[in-house]
Amino acid sequence: MIYETALSHLFILVASAALVVAGVYALSLTINYYGIIMEAKEQGLDNKIVIYNHDNMTYPPDYEYALNFLERVRATDGVGEAEYLDSVGTFFMTDREFPNPMLMGYSALVNSGFEFDLIEGDEIDTENMNEVLISESASEYLSVGDEIRITLPSHGLIEGEGGINYIDLFTQGESLEFTVKIVGVVSNDSYLISGQTVSFPSRLDDVIYKQSERGDFEGDNVVLAGDLITDDGRVVRLSYFETVIVTAERGTSLKTVKKALSESLCTSSNIITYDEYLHNYEDQFGGMKATALKYVFSIILVSFMIFASVIFMKFQRRKEEIMSYYLFGATWNWCIVSSVLMFIPAIVTGFFVGSAILVRYRHSYLKLSLIEDRFISWQVILGIGIGYLILIALVMAPVFIVLNRSTYKKYRED
Amino acid sequence: MEEYAIELRNVAKIYGGRKESKVTALSNIDLKIRKGEFVAICGVSGSGKSTLLNLMGCLDKPTSGEILMNGRDITILSSRARAHIRNRETGFVLQDFGLIPYRTAYENVLIPFYFSDKRVKDKYSRVERVMKQTGVYDLRNRRVSKLSGGEKQRVAIARALVNEPGIILADEPTGALDSKTKKEIIKLFADINEQGKTLIVVTHDKEMADAAHRVLNIKDGHIE
Numbered sequence: 001m002i003y004e005t006a007l008s009h010l011f012i013l014v015a016s017a018a019l020v021v022a023g024v025y026a027l028s029l030t031i032n033y034y035g036i037i038m039e040a041k042e043q044g045l046d047n048k049i050v051i052y053n054h055d056n057m058t059y060p061p062d063y064e065y066a067l068n069f070l071e072r073v074r075a076t077d078g079v080g081e082a083e084y085l086d087s088v089g090t091f092f093m094t095d096r097e098f099p100n101p102m103l104m105g106y107s108a109l110v111n112s113g114f115e116f117d118l119i120e121g122d123e124i125d126t127e128n129m130n131e132v133l134i135s136e137s138a139s140e141y142l143s144v145g146d147e148i149r150i151t152l153p154s155h156g157l158i159e160g161e162g163g164i165n166y167i168d169l170f171t172q173g174e175s176l177e178f179t180v181k182i183v184g185v186v187s188n189d190s191y192l193i194s195g196q197t198v199s200f201p202s203r204l205d206d207v208i209y210k211q212s213e214r215g216d217f218e219g220d221n222v223v224l225a226g227d228l229i230t231d232d233g234r235v236v237r238l239s240y241f242e243t244v245i246v247t248a249e250r251g252t253s254l255k256t257v258k259k260a261l262s263e264s265l266c267t268s269s270n271i272i273t274y275d276e277y278l279h280n281y282e283d284q285f286g287g288m289k290a291t292a293l294k295y296v297f298s299i300i301l302v303s304f305m306i307f308a309s310v311i312f313m314k315f316q317r318r319k320e321e322i323m324s325y326y327l328f329g330a331t332w333n334w335c336i337v338s339s340v341l342m343f344i345p346a347i348v349t350g351f352f353v354g355s356a357i358l359v360r361y362r363h364s365y366l367k368l369s370l371i372e373d374r375f376i377s378w379q380v381i382l383g384i385g386i387g388y389l390i391l392i393a394l395v396m397a398p399v400f401i402v403l404n405r406s407t408y409k410k411y412r413e414d
Numbered sequence: 415m416e417e418y419a420i421e422l423r424n425v426a427k428i429y430g431g432r433k434e435s436k437v438t439a440l441s442n443i444d445l446k447i448r449k450g451e452f453v454a455i456c457g458v459s460g461s462g463k464s465t466l467l468n469l470m471g472c473l474d475k476p477t478s479g480e481i482l483m484n485g486r487d488i489t490i491l492s493s494r495a496r497a498h499i500r501n502r503e504t505g506f507v508l509q510d511f512g513l514i515p516y517r518t519a520y521e522n523v524l525i526p527f528y529f530s531d532k533r534v535k536d537k538y539s540r541v542e543r544v545m546k547q548t549g550v551y552d553l554r555n556r557r558v559s560k561l562s563g564g565e566k567q568r569v570a571i572a573r574a575l576v577n578e579p580g581i582i583l584a585d586e587p588t589g590a591l592d593s594k595t596k597k598e599i600i601k602l603f604a605d606i607n608e609q610g611k612t613l614i615v616v617t618h619d620k621e622m623a624d625a626a627h628r629v630l631n632i633k634d635g636h637i638e
Contacts (some may be wrong), residue, residue, distance in 0.1 A: 321514045324522070327473070329501025329529030331493045398506070 004317070008310045009346040015306040016350020016392075019299060022356050023391055026295035033288040037278065040192045040208050044113045045274055049246040049254055050085070050195065050207060051261065052270040055364075056259060063158045063168065066241040069265075071161075075242055076264040079256040083107035085195035087238040089167070091223075094177075098141050101170040102222045103152070105238030106193075109245060111226040114193055120144050121184030129229040132180045136188040138221035144182050150223075152176045157236060160390065165236045177231045186224060187201035195243025202272055204281035304395045311399050316340050336403045340396065351388055355381075417485060419581055419612040420470050425479030427465050427635075439465040440635045443479070447614060449580065452607040454626035455616045462635040463616045464585055470614060471504050471583045472496040501529045505574030509586035511623070515559035519550055519569045522558055523602055526577040531568040537561045548572040548602060564595030565584055571602060575611075582606060584615040600625050 040046060053069055066084075073082040084107060091103050106114070111126050116133060121144040124131045134142050142148065153175045157165040167176065191208050199206055228236050248257045254273045261271050317324065317334075322335045330338075418552055425443040430436040439462045449455050457463045468474040469481060472488055480487050488499060505526075506512070513522045523545060527537045534540070545551040548568040558566060567587060584603070588596040596619065604625050607613045615622060623629045631638045 255586075320512060323512050324514055324525055324573075325528070327471075327500060327506040327508075327512060328526040328577075329497050331497045333493070 006142065008314055009183045009343065011306055011310050012343045012346040013350040013353065015303050015310075016347045017354035017357065018350075019303045019391055019395075020354025020384070020388055022295060022299040023387060024354075024358055026299065027293045027387070029292040029295065031286055033285060033292070036191075036205050036281070038093055040204055040274065040277070040396065043115065043191070043193065043208065045204075045208060045249060045277075047192075047254070048203075048256055048274065049248070049261070050272050050277075051244040051246060051265075052195070053204065053242050053244060054270065063166070063241065065159070067160055067166075070244060072265060073246060073261065076257070077260045078249050078250075078252035079261070080249045081109050082244055082246045083109040084166075085110060085168075085243040085245045086193065086238075088196075089152060089238055089240075091150045091152045094151055096141070096148070098221060102220050103150070103238065104192075104222050104224050105228075106226055107237065107245070108226055109247075110193060116184075116192075116224070117186045117187040117190035119187045121182070124183060124224070124356075125225050126226055129227050129235065130178060130180045131183045131226070133184045133186050133224040134182050135222040135224075137188055138223065139185045141221065142182055142258055144184060147179055148182065150180055154180075156198070157234065158205055161327070163235055165234055166241070167236050167238050172387075178222070178228050180225065180228065181233065186222075186335045192224075201268075201280045202270065202277060203284055204274075204277040204284075207277060217374065219328060251315060303391070304398065307395050308399045308402075310339060311343070312403075314342075316405065333404065336400060339403075340399070347392065351385075355384070417448045417449060418446045418482070419451070419484065420614070421445070421472070421480075423480040423482070425476045425481060426471065427462070427469060427474070428477045438635055440469070440476075442590075443519040443635075443637060446632070447612060449612055451605070452604070452613040452626045453615070454623040454629045455573050455614065455632060456618065456623055456629055457632035461469050461632045463632045467585055467614065467616045468633065470581075471506060472499045484557065497529070497544060498531065501526055501531075502577060503579050504581045504583055505577065505579040507567070507570050507574050507582065507584035508530065509589040511558075511563075511570045511590075513558045513566055513570055513573075513607055516557060517544070517559045518557055519561065519565075519572075520554040522569055523573045525573060529611075530577065534577075537576075540578075543627050544572040544575045545569075547575070559620050562595075564598065567595075567599055568602070569589060571599070571606070575606065579611075581612045581614065584613070584617075586618065588615060588619050596621065 007189075041214055051073065053066070070082060070084065073079060086107075087105050088104050089105070091101050092098075093101065096175075108126050111124055111137060115123065118133070119136060120139070121133070124133060151165065155175070157176075160166050191210055193208050195207070225238070228238075246257065246261070248254055255273075258271050258273055308349065322339070326332060326335055356361055418451060422443050422445040423444075425436070425440060427440040428436050428438050443466065448542055453467060454467060455463045465474070466479075469476050472483075472491075476489055479489070481489050483499065483503060486497060491499070500506075514525075520541060524537070527534055533617075542554075546553055548571050550568045550572060553561060553565055553569070558569065561569065567590075571587075574584075582603075587603070588599055591599060600622050603613060603615065603622075608631050615626065
């Protein structure tokens with residue numbers, strides 16, 4: 001009897017822990033799928049067009065062509081603003097040790113609309129040049145408030161309009177020196193925006209992704225910057241010169257702008273609207289939704305089978321006890337509830353075991369930052385707890401119904 | 415006006431929901447049992463005697479009719495109220511004892527107090543008293559699974575008596591006992607009845623029926 005009781009509690013504990021882990025995993029699949037869509041909308045990507053300028057993939061790039069290309073985009077009917085999206089360059093620091101340094105530059109257009117998830121400090125003020133954000137990994141070496149000396153070696157400048165000089169990332173030239181001020185630390189789970197697509201046709205998760213999920217930059221000490229001003233007063237902007245981000249004029253649809261761009265650019269460049277990104281993304285990952293649903297269904301089914309079989313078995317084994325209670329003043333509902341309540345310690349322990357597993361492996365298998373970004377810890381725990389109770393209720397409800405339809409007489413039979 | 419411990423008025427019990435699968439266990443039962451009376455209910459298997467006992471003991475509800483216990487209709491009560499009656503006003507003794515085998519005799523007798531709505535201050539002395547009365551006090555710390563059939567039935571009777579109910583309901587209480595033990599249990603029931611308890615016993619046993627004040631024969635769901 002003791003071994004049987006211990007085993008039944010162990011089964012319930014394991015099933016309960018599995019219910020928590022699998023339930024949150026299914027939730028994370030759903031969140032991961034919708035997270036990028038939600039983030040893209042929140043960051044205003046649904047109002048923008050991205051142009052992958054494949055004609056400028058020569059090495060070294062044709063800067064004159066690139067700047068003319070940008071002008072042609074801006075001159076197209078219906079285009080509001082247009083900027084080269086981003087670029088990445090390496091640098092070194094003259095006044096301290098800093099491994100794997102990487103400078104990621106964004107145009108003012110991106111910086112004014114895109115919000116990074118900060119774990120410390122503030123966003124870059126686009127009015128104040130040389131303010132930078134550092135990655136969570138870089139915060140091991142640098143702190144908010146630090147002013148650091150940066151040298152970008154062997155780079156020249158290409159003069160653009162409006163006094164902005166684009167940094168030549170490919171040819172030899174002078175080294176550029178800056179002093180930048182760190183104003184914030186970006187979470188490793190923050191979404192970044194990038195024009196450097198990794199798949200074709202380009203999907204939503206190519207243009208917006210988490211640094212921690214993209215192998216290229218994972219663990220790198222990234223510094224995110226907008227426009228910079230060198231020691232000698234020149235305004236510079238890193239630019240990859242490949243990808244242009246475009247907004248539409250007020251009252252003009254992205255579809256109309258895309259059509260106009262296709263006609264005016266006469267290029268093989270890939271012009272992609274948000275809807276096309278989304279379509280390609282759904283084509284690739286639409287199965288994730290179905291997978292999450294299958295997970296939830298399987299979890300509830302398997303948990304129900306374990307819970308029900310253990311409780312029914314226990315109920316059957318306790319028939320003398322239950323009958324005795326019923327004869328001498330217990331209601332039938334009390335008999336059923338007491339048979340379930342005896343597993344509460346195993347259910348609660350299972351919840352904590354499952355939660356501990358989640359906490360241990362959350363970065364490896366779960367993508368919950370969307371939740372963590374929006375809610376504080378106790379809200380997350382409360383939410384998971386309520387979700388767990390709902391799952392338990394779903395699992396338990398049929399057990400209650402079946403037992404409630406039975407009578408004590410059934411349990412008098414030997 | 416005479417007050418009855420239990421009064422049944424035109425009681426019927428039909429099992430099964432569908433017309434073709436319905437089984438009429440009892441029909442047109444009218445019965446009055448006086449307080450302090452010892453009644454034996456006899457009949458062949460399937461005649462409806464246990465169903466009748468279950469209805470009188472608030473374990474089941476009739477399909478139609480009224481059952482009055484101490485003048486109160488128990489058929490209209492909630493499950494909680496009927497549970498209260500099972501706790502305070504009736505005590506059950508079953509053929510297969512209905513004891514918890516892995517608990518001690520003392521713990522088994524204590525069970526009715528688990529469900530008392532009031533705190534019973536003298537419950538331990540009551541348990542000791544009824545265990546002495548039924549002759550199982552010396553066995554109080556033994557697990558029920560280690561007791562003989564007669565000892566188990568005595569423990570079951572002690573449990574039925576411990577909350578001092580007015581009515582004792584017994585379903586084949588001597589069915590699983592040898593003849594010597596049976597006689598002892600019949601005597602114990604007679605003693606209990608002499609103390610003023612109303613005793614209703616379902617039995618096949620002639621000796622038990624002979625000990626009763628009145629014998630009711632049930633056949634095909636009717637009292638003859």
